Amino acid sequence: xxxxxxxxxxxxxxxxxxxxxxxxxxxxxxxxxxxxxxxxxxxxxxxxxxxxxxxxxxxxxxxxxxxxxxxxxxxxxxxxxxxxxxxxxxxxxxxxxxxxxxxxxxxxxxxxxxxxxxxxxxxxxxxxxxxxxxxxxxxxxxxxxxxxxxxxxxxxxxxxxxxxxxxxxxxxxxxxxxxxxxxxxxxxxxxxxxxxxxxxxxxxxxxxxxxxxxxxxxxxxxxxxxxxxxxxxxxxxxxxxxxxxxxxxxxxxxxxxxxxxx
Numbered sequence: 001x002x003x004x005x006x007x008x009x010x011x012x013x014x015x016x017x018x019x020x021x022x023x024x025x026x027x028x029x030x031x032x033x034x035x036x037x038x039x040x041x042x043x044x045x046x047x048x049x050x051x052x053x054x055x056x057x058x059x060x061x062x063x064x065x066x067x068x069x070x071x072x073x074x075x076x077x078x079x080x081x082x083x084x085x086x087x088x089x090x091x092x093x094x095x096x097x098x099x100x101x102x103x104x105x106x107x108x109x110x111x112x113x114x115x116x117x118x119x120x121x122x123x124x125x126x127x128x129x130x131x132x133x134x135x136x137x138x139x140x141x142x143x144x145x146x147x148x149x150x151x152x153x154x155x156x157x158x159x160x161x162x163x164x165x166x167x168x169x170x171x172x173x174x175x176x177x178x179x180x181x182x183x184x185x186x187x188x189x190x191x192x193x194x195x196x197x198x199x200x201x202x203x204x205x206x207x208x209x210x211x212x213x214x215x216x217x218x219x220x221x222x223x224x225x226x227x228x229x230x231x232x233x234x235x236x237x238x239x240x241x242x243x244x245x246x247x248x249x250x251x252x253x254x255x256x257x258x259x260x261x262x
Contacts, residue, residue, distance in 0.1 A: 021260035065089035090226035113243030116145035117234025136216035153195035170203025
């Protein structure tokens with residue numbers, strides 16, 4: 001009987017250990033200056049990015065992306081030297097860090113003002129099924145400045161996307177979104193993606209099992225952090241001229257193998 005009890009205890013202990021969430025990657029932004037090049041690259045240019053956006057995304061420019069006092073700052077600025085009048089930054093982990101399933105959490109403070117369009121989101125490492133949106137897109141957080149405090153979490157696939165009006169998503173009102181840090185996260189599993197703000201579940205997208213057209217989320221995705229200016233959604237009510245510069249501040253990015261118990 002003692003042997004059986006001991007075996008049950010050891011099995012239970014090992015199971016509990018196996019079920020614990022493990023931090024598999026993080027950036028805590030401890031070193032001032034440019035973002036760590038081992039973790040982040042830059043998307044660069046001003047071709048509109050498929051949304052008629054106005055900003056020029058710069059590369060390794062401290063005006064648009066820098067770390068100060070443990071905080072990553074992405075800053076959109078008015079700049080008359082640019083053809084469309086604005087600069088910003090779009091940081092990506094593509095080719096450096098990518099994940100298939102897990103709990104991805106970002107602690108962030110958002111910009112404010114009409115025309116701002118910050119996003120924390122994910123795209124696939126490879127185009128296995130053709131162009132966008134066939135391979136999927138996971139929008140962990142989006143906010144448009146003309147609708148202050150309403151934060152969105154959305155997925156896009158071939159069957160479900162905003163171009164054909166079928167996108168799947170949810171939203172939640174976040175008070176003091178621009179003055180306080182909040183936690184934006186997804187718990188991405190084989191059968192569903194749960195969306196959280198400040199540890200509160202507000203939207204679930206389930207795997208229908210009907211193929212990549214509805215669930216392309218069985219491959220590695222990388223992370224993107226950016227502020228767009230204007231565009232098809234962010235600029236629907238114009239762009240204010242007296243609010244710049246605007247910042248998205250990020251305290252940390254953490255990726256776990258599963259949702260941690262807090």
